[in-house]
Amino acid sequence: MPLNVVLEKLMGGMGVTVSIFLLTLLFSIPLGLPLSLARMSKNKVLSVISGIYISVMRGTPLMLQIIVIYFLPFYGFGINVTSGYRFVAVIIAFSLNYAAYFAEIYRSGIQSIPKGQYEAAQILGYSRVQTFIRIVMPQMFKRVLPAMTNEIITLVKDTSLSFAIATAEMFTMAKQIAAKEASLAPLMAAGVFYYVFNLLVAHVCKRVEKHYDYYRI
Amino acid sequence: MELVKIENCRKNFDGEEILKGISLSVKEGEVVSVIGPSGSGKSTLLRCACMLETMDGGSLYYAGKQAAHEENGRVSYASGAELKEIRKTFGLVFQNFNLFPHYSVLKNVTEPQIIAGRSKEEADKKAKECLEKLGLIDKISGYPCQLSGGQQQRVSIARALALEPKVLFFDEPTSALDPELTGEVLKVIRDLAALHMTMIIVTHEMNFAKEVSDRMIFMEKGVIRAEGSPEELFGSDDERLRSFMGKLNGN
Numbered sequence: 001m002p003l004n005v006v007l008e009k010l011m012g013g014m015g016v017t018v019s020i021f022l023l024t025l026l027f028s029i030p031l032g033l034p035l036s037l038a039r040m041s042k043n044k045v046l047s048v049i050s051g052i053y054i055s056v057m058r059g060t061p062l063m064l065q066i067i068v069i070y071f072l073p074f075y076g077f078g079i080n081v082t083s084g085y086r087f088v089a090v091i092i093a094f095s096l097n098y099a100a101y102f103a104e105i106y107r108s109g110i111q112s113i114p115k116g117q118y119e120a121a122q123i124l125g126y127s128r129v130q131t132f133i134r135i136v137m138p139q140m141f142k143r144v145l146p147a148m149t150n151e152i153i154t155l156v157k158d159t160s161l162s163f164a165i166a167t168a169e170m171f172t173m174a175k176q177i178a179a180k181e182a183s184l185a186p187l188m189a190a191g192v193f194y195y196v197f198n199l200l201v202a203h204v205c206k207r208v209e210k211h212y213d214y215y216r217i
Numbered sequence: 218m219e220l221v222k223i224e225n226c227r228k229n230f231d232g233e234e235i236l237k238g239i240s241l242s243v244k245e246g247e248v249v250s251v252i253g254p255s256g257s258g259k260s261t262l263l264r265c266a267c268m269l270e271t272m273d274g275g276s277l278y279y280a281g282k283q284a285a286h287e288e289n290g291r292v293s294y295a296s297g298a299e300l301k302e303i304r305k306t307f308g309l310v311f312q313n314f315n316l317f318p319h320y321s322v323l324k325n326v327t328e329p330q331i332i333a334g335r336s337k338e339e340a341d342k343k344a345k346e347c348l349e350k351l352g353l354i355d356k357i358s359g360y361p362c363q364l365s366g367g368q369q370q371r372v373s374i375a376r377a378l379a380l381e382p383k384v385l386f387f388d389e390p391t392s393a394l395d396p397e398l399t400g401e402v403l404k405v406i407r408d409l410a411a412l413h414m415t416m417i418i419v420t421h422e423m424n425f426a427k428e429v430s431d432r433m434i435f436m437e438k439g440v441i442r443a444e445g446s447p448e449e450l451f452g453s454d455d456e457r458l459r460s461f462m463g464k465l466n467g468n
């Protein structure tokens with residue numbers, strides 16, 4: 001296989017990897033919030049159900065979740081899926097899984113807001129919703145940024161798990177080419193790509209954290 | 218007119234009775250200070266008055282409006298809408314300020330006003346007026362973390378005043394401050410007293426309390442053990458009261 005074809009294939013995989021990464025963040029970051037609220041809810045049913053959900057998502061392998069979600073329509077409901085469903089299944093599995101992790105991060109962030117903030121808001125006439133949106137959420141977000149960064153860096157590497165259902169992302173491509181060419185070079189190239197991608201992600205996260213340096217909690 | 222009236226307030230924590238039936242009324246323009254040893258229930262009383270804690274017994278009125286009353290041994294509070302109105306009549310200054318750290322000084326003072334229904338312009342004008350009065354006008358674009366404790370406490374007083382409460386509660390407003398910073402906060406409260414702001418102040422600053430109060434209340438173990446003018450309390454021959462004040466002056 002000529003080098004330019006190899007590189008082209010890897011580049012294509014890279015695009016898919018970046019898409020998985022961005023779409024997962026797009027869905028899981030907001031989804032984690034209602035999940036964490038449900039987890040902390042005084043409503044027993046809500047908090048137990050979300051607690052079980054979070055614990056299952058965090059306690060079973062992501063690769064298994066990907067495979068289950070991919071095969072569920074067929075084995076569960078007898079629906080034949082198109083090949084495009086591969087990518088959709090990956091996005092669903094990643095979003096559901098990462099939402100669980102983010103929910104726990106948000107929960108610890110929300111619980112670390114001092115009681116005095118709620119009390120001051122109550123005395124000053126803020127409603128509960130206003131208190132949450134204006135006072136708690138912004139401070140929670142700043143507090144959880146370091147933990148979010150860790151999780152996001154893990155996500156970059158986790159995207160490679162979607163090789164389990166042969167999604168045409170970076171790692172799957174590299175593995176295929178490596179097998180065909182009997183060479184480690186494609187895998188090395190993939191490794192370099194993940195590393196550089198993560199440097200970039202870490203840099204962006206640092207910038208976001210810096211942006212919030214204008215105040216201390 | 219009585220702005221605040223608390224009747225027979227009782228409060229338990231973990232089965233232990235912390236407030237054992239406290240009654241207190243405060244008239245418009247009156248400055249009342251509450252003193253007493255640690256753990257006597259001063260903060261709990263203030264928190265019950267501000268409805269940060271629910272009472273286990275007793276009633277509560279603000280400017281004649283009923284916030285809570287006891288019925289068949291249970292305390293029932295007014296409806297959400299009524300309480301919202303009643304809350305507008307009082308403000309509370311916390312020991313540790315509880316400013317919103319993610320807001321600038323100005324926004325700390327404007328946002329509660331906007332939430333109360335004022336326009337952005339009105340809120341801005343009022344906030345600047347209050348901050349100016351408290352000598353903080355050059356700090357308005359700063360953040361709480363950039364201020365000294367004394368400045369933070371003055372911002373929190375400005376924040377409370379901007380809402381124009383009829384009564385202001387203070388829970389040990391200088392206890393979290395370095396000794397050299399207490400003066401600037403006490404001065405602000407003194408100025409408010411001179412303007413006949415109605416205030417209820419929990420404090421360990423005896424000299425300040427003596428000078429600023431119309432009436433002093435000495436709490437011990439969940440009851441009011443003595444009450445009267447500063448002269449009456451300082452001249453009292455109650456052994457406990459004397460030893461408490463003596464201890465504080467000795468320090």
Ligand SMILES: Nc1ncnc2c1ncn2[C@@H]1O[C@H](COP(=O)(O)OP(=O)(O)OP(=O)(O)O)[C@@H](O)[C@H]1O
Nearest residue numbers: 230231235253254255256257258259260261262389
């Ligand atoms: N949320 C709570 N849960 C359980 N016990 C509490 C709670 N708040 C206060 N207490 C108890 O109630 C008693 C009175 O506390 P409070 O804070 O009202 O005292 P205080 O007079 O303000 O003391 P200090 O001068 O130290 O501030 C204390 O024994 C305290 O441990």
Ligand SMILES: [Mg+2]
Nearest residue numbers: 259260261389
């Ligand atoms: Mg106290």
